[in-house]
Amino acid sequence: xxxxxxxxxxxxxxxxxxxxxxxxxxxxxxxxxxxxxxxxxxxxxxxxxxxxxxxxxxxxxxxxxxxxxxxxxxxxxxxxxxxxxxxxxxxxxxxxxxxxxxxxxxxxxxxxxxxxxxxxxxxxxxxxxxxxxxxxxxxxxxxxxxxxxxxxxxxxxxxxxxxxxxxxxxxxxxxxxxxxxxxxxxxxxxxxxxxxxxxxxxxxxxxxxxxxxxxxxxxxxxxxxxxxxxxxxxxxxxxxxxxxxxxxxxxxxxxxxxxxxxxxxxxxxxxxxxxxxxxxxxxxxxxxxxxxxxxxxxxxxxxxxxxxxxxxxxxxxxxxxxxxxxxxxxxxxxxxxxxxxxxxxxxxxxxxxxxxxxxxxxxxxxxxxxxxxxxxxxxxxxxxxxxxxxxxxxxxxxxxxxxxxxxxxxxxxxxxxxxxxxxxxxxxxxxxxxxxxxxxxxxxxxxxxxxxxxxxxxxxxxxxxxxxx
Amino acid sequence: xxxxxxxxxxxxxxxxxxxxxxxxxxxxxxxxxxxxxxxxxxxxxxxxxxxxxxxxxxxxxxxxxxxxxxxxxxxxxxxxxxxxxxxxxxxxxxxxxxxxxxxxxxxxxxxxxxxxxxxxxxxxxxxxxxxxxxxxxxxxxxxxxxxxxxxxxxxxxxxxxxxxxxxxxxxxxxxxxxxxxxxxxxxxxxxxxxxxxxxxxxxxxxxxxxxxxxxxxxxxxxxxxxxxxxxxxxxxxxxxxxxxxxxx
Numbered sequence: 001x002x003x004x005x006x007x008x009x010x011x012x013x014x015x016x017x018x019x020x021x022x023x024x025x026x027x028x029x030x031x032x033x034x035x036x037x038x039x040x041x042x043x044x045x046x047x048x049x050x051x052x053x054x055x056x057x058x059x060x061x062x063x064x065x066x067x068x069x070x071x072x073x074x075x076x077x078x079x080x081x082x083x084x085x086x087x088x089x090x091x092x093x094x095x096x097x098x099x100x101x102x103x104x105x106x107x108x109x110x111x112x113x114x115x116x117x118x119x120x121x122x123x124x125x126x127x128x129x130x131x132x133x134x135x136x137x138x139x140x141x142x143x144x145x146x147x148x149x150x151x152x153x154x155x156x157x158x159x160x161x162x163x164x165x166x167x168x169x170x171x172x173x174x175x176x177x178x179x180x181x182x183x184x185x186x187x188x189x190x191x192x193x194x195x196x197x198x199x200x201x202x203x204x205x206x207x208x209x210x211x212x213x214x215x216x217x218x219x220x221x222x223x224x225x226x227x228x229x230x231x232x233x234x235x236x237x238x239x240x241x242x243x244x245x246x247x248x249x250x251x252x253x254x255x256x257x258x259x260x261x262x263x264x265x266x267x268x269x270x271x272x273x274x275x276x277x278x279x280x281x282x283x284x285x286x287x288x289x290x291x292x293x294x295x296x297x298x299x300x301x302x303x304x305x306x307x308x309x310x311x312x313x314x315x316x317x318x319x320x321x322x323x324x325x326x327x328x329x330x331x332x333x334x335x336x337x338x339x340x341x342x343x344x345x346x347x348x349x350x351x352x353x354x355x356x357x358x359x360x361x362x363x364x365x366x367x368x369x370x371x372x373x374x375x376x377x378x379x380x381x382x383x384x385x386x387x388x389x390x391x392x393x394x395x396x397x398x399x400x401x402x403x404x405x406x407x408x409x410x411x412x413x414x415x416x417x418x419x420x421x422x423x424x425x426x427x428x429x430x431x432x433x434x435x436x437x438x439x440x441x442x443x444x445x446x447x448x449x450x451x452x453x454x455x456x457x458x459x460x461x462x463x464x465x466x467x468x469x
Numbered sequence: 470x471x472x473x474x475x476x477x478x479x480x481x482x483x484x485x486x487x488x489x490x491x492x493x494x495x496x497x498x499x500x501x502x503x504x505x506x507x508x509x510x511x512x513x514x515x516x517x518x519x520x521x522x523x524x525x526x527x528x529x530x531x532x533x534x535x536x537x538x539x540x541x542x543x544x545x546x547x548x549x550x551x552x553x554x555x556x557x558x559x560x561x562x563x564x565x566x567x568x569x570x571x572x573x574x575x576x577x578x579x580x581x582x583x584x585x586x587x588x589x590x591x592x593x594x595x596x597x598x599x600x601x602x603x604x605x606x607x608x609x610x611x612x613x614x615x616x617x618x619x620x621x622x623x624x625x626x627x628x629x630x631x632x633x634x635x636x637x638x639x640x641x642x643x644x645x646x647x648x649x650x651x652x653x654x655x656x657x658x659x660x661x662x663x664x665x666x667x668x669x670x671x672x673x674x675x676x677x678x679x680x681x682x683x684x685x686x687x688x689x690x691x692x693x694x695x696x697x698x699x700x701x702x703x704x705x706x707x708x709x710x711x712x713x714x715x716x717x
Binding site: 075271348350351352357359 | 500516518521523545546547549550553554558560561562563564572576577606623626627630655
């Protein structure tokens, strides 16, 4: 019996349970003694409305049965294999676990797709036992699920009484469902952090964390080539590159431009102009970062190099920090602008009126009243933008280069944490070398830094909001 | 300050109809009337604060010392330095008390030195009746004061630029009775030095603080005259109905 059919049956049972439990509760409500005072409408003594009794029964039918089915679907393959191995045809299987697994897998495939061709004749013999075992367990599981559904229905039906608080129970299940939904995101995050931590710990068992965090020489290739792990994983040049591109150059572009565009949009632009300018600005945020990446790599970077050569700056590279930083800054503009827009717009109109009524011009009002009042929100937005910028990958992979330089020259090539993670993990890698595991340690550092930035930013924004409500 | 045949429109809707009025320089003028009668709108046309409302349109003539404030040669910045405004809700800037008062003098370049500015701040706060309460904490934030103190701070901020006219848009509606009494007292003291126009919902307040009263109804100026006469012997039936509490 297929999974879809059994789920349909259980849902059908649930619907039946819903209808009949509701009908029963309604009958009980009608049969209950009514208290009718002088002209007051008669009041049912049923605690919960019939619909809640219906839902209560339906949930008792569906939830345990579906939960059982989902567990069963996970353990059934194991049970099936076990039963196949016990069959006489399995006696001829080779002892070697690998060959055995291959033959069993093939047999399973043949059993499911009758048209498939067997490579190994021994698997042909196992097809029939497979089918038989599969049928046995799926019918068994289906029967058990239906029994469970019926048992749930019986239990729920015995509890339908006028004073039974079905509404409370149903509401609690609704709450639990919502809780589960919100927990999934949290659990996923915890899982990601755990895996990062685990792999990072493996890395730190090979490389001293202090050497990693404070070392100034980054050459994982030399470690991979067997020159030893010491002095090869100093991540300071990477941190510097990340900060140089994401927090310095990109922000030097994004903060003034984003702030000024927010000021224009909130204070100067006519509603008609704002109506089409703001969406266009927001389109910038929707451009895939890979598009920014090749724009940076193919258009900006060569021009930057030529410009540096023309000015006479030495050490200019065709993969420069400046090219990546500038383009990243442009990418972040809508982000900064919309955060600044929100916080300027949330400064009370009365504040603005007060300043204008003093005879201040619009720009004086903006500089002296609006920006200071909106500053915490703007700072929060900038911190979020920084956290976004240092986690940004595609642009720096394409435009920033791979050389781990510690330089103040924006025309030189630098590399970032994210670029190196990509480098360390692309291609065929063995997952027991320090070179590969270094990616997880870098990821962990990046995660911690962006997490802290986000926490601080949200705190700042929150405190600011409280001040004006 | 005088207005002749002023009409104000918000989009299609006409908020003020053919209002003509002369504001007396030496006296306090009160604008009274039921909600939505246009008294606040009219007040805001007197220093062109309606300019900030995109859909607002003003017709007619409003003159300050014989100069039309809606003429193209009129500089809004200078106009507002001459016609100050105090709002319904106290709106001190999120700056120190000192900086709140110094805001206007700074943007208009009224003080040539720090000592000058100190003098202006002190005299403005004294005239606003706030000096004794805040002289030891001028560096504290203006928003940390009580509501009544904030409103007196806003009045002090307005008088720091030595305007000719001060417009007050229901300055006490957000305040408790004691703070209200202080503001009313302050208005008495400021009378004569500045022309004061006050919009109020509170007729007792209008009777207490003003010498002239204008009654607005549905965008029309129904009656304008000496306060004591308006309240004891109104010419118009509508005014009488309003002040006796028949509607509004």
